[in-house]
Amino acid sequence: MPTAKCPACNGNLRFRNELSGRKVKCPKCSQVVTLPEAAATAPPLTESQAAKSQTAPVDSVKQTAPPILDAGNPTVPDESTSQTAKLTVARPGTPASAHYTGPSPKSLEKLFRFCVATAILPVLLWASVTASMVMQEKRFDEVLAQHRDDGGHWKVLAADSSNLFWGGLKTTSRVLIGLDTLVAAVLWAMLVYRLWQVLHGTPQARSPGRVTALLFVPVFNLYWMFIALGGLTHRLNAFSASTGIKARRANDVLMTVYCVLCIAFLPITYWMGSSVAPRLWTSPVPYYSYVLRSSMIFVFLLAVNCAIGITAFWSAKNVAVDIAEFRGSAGRTRPDANVTEF
Numbered sequence: 001m002p003t004a005k006c007p008a009c010n011g012n013l014r015f016r017n018e019l020s021g022r023k024v025k026c027p028k029c030s031q032v033v034t035l036p037e038a039a040a041t042a043p044p045l046t047e048s049q050a051a052k053s054q055t056a057p058v059d060s061v062k063q064t065a066p067p068i069l070d071a072g073n074p075t076v077p078d079e080s081t082s083q084t085a086k087l088t089v090a091r092p093g094t095p096a097s098a099h100y101t102g103p104s105p106k107s108l109e110k111l112f113r114f115c116v117a118t119a120i121l122p123v124l125l126w127a128s129v130t131a132s133m134v135m136q137e138k139r140f141d142e143v144l145a146q147h148r149d150d151g152g153h154w155k156v157l158a159a160d161s162s163n164l165f166w167g168g169l170k171t172t173s174r175v176l177i178g179l180d181t182l183v184a185a186v187l188w189a190m191l192v193y194r195l196w197q198v199l200h201g202t203p204q205a206r207s208p209g210r211v212t213a214l215l216f217v218p219v220f221n222l223y224w225m226f227i228a229l230g231g232l233t234h235r236l237n238a239f240s241a242s243t244g245i246k247a248r249r250a251n252d253v254l255m256t257v258y259c260v261l262c263i264a265f266l267p268i269t270y271w272m273g274s275s276v277a278p279r280l281w282t283s284p285v286p287y288y289s290y291v292l293r294s295s296m297i298f299v300f301l302l303a304v305n306c307a308i309g310i311t312a313f314w315s316a317k318n319v320a321v322d323i324a325e326f327r328g329s330a331g332r333t334r335p336d337a338n339v340t341e342f
Helices: 045-056 105-148 153-159 161-196 208-214 220-243 254-278 285-332
Strands: 003-005 011-013 021-025 032-034 075-078 082-087
Touching: 105 161, 105 285, 161 208, 161 220, 161 285, 208 220, 220 254, 220 285, 254 285
Parallel strands: none
Antiparallel strands: 003 011, 021 032, 075 082
């Protein structure tokens, strides 16, 4: 039986004569190997040799040769049960991989829902802070108009229940925003880790722990964001294209736009609050009006950035779910861990 050697892992491949000259993938490293031409056929047996082979008992011959990979009959003998176990034949371009150990599709869906909740909550809380500031400014204008001459508006505001309520709501919302920020950072980091974990063991893989940890390095994370997030969508699409599975596609452009907005968020907020908003409205108190309009612009841009980020991660999550289902089902169809894809 002819054999070939993989140039990448030095593994031996045994094949049938009809596969000579064809290109196949190595079961161990998925390297494309061109099978050599079969050797010349052996000379025909003489009459005495043929008689000996016919009279030899079949039971005395022990099959010790390793299983032969055959494109037409993808089965291998099972030595323990003397039965055959089906070998999963990968699609063209499918990288060989061990059993899938990444997150399940259900866990990805559940984690993504929690992340969306932590992204929407600060938008609502910042809207509450802005609403409190608007109501406080409105009440301040009313009291100031009544006590403009005697200058007692500060005493009235200090004892005004409406002003105290909106001030308390503003303070409570800011405390909840701080707590939500910590929870959101943990959950979104977990989501990035799990999404990269789906590609573990493939040519498109990166270390999930390293990718996630570098996102918390100050200044460097401004660059690494494009690698960890933009590269994630690109590699998910590349894996689904190389395997030929019918997976949804991640939006590369939207993820890149989200990364740019995360970097330019504060400069854009400052520019709009100082240049654009003063042309829209004014207030009797210049400083308070500046803080108010900046807060309103901040909430608006935060909502836009949140919507873009959720949509971009939603598309990446969909592809990861499809890949996880594909890799998980492929691993379950192989009954023997020693049997690799070919």
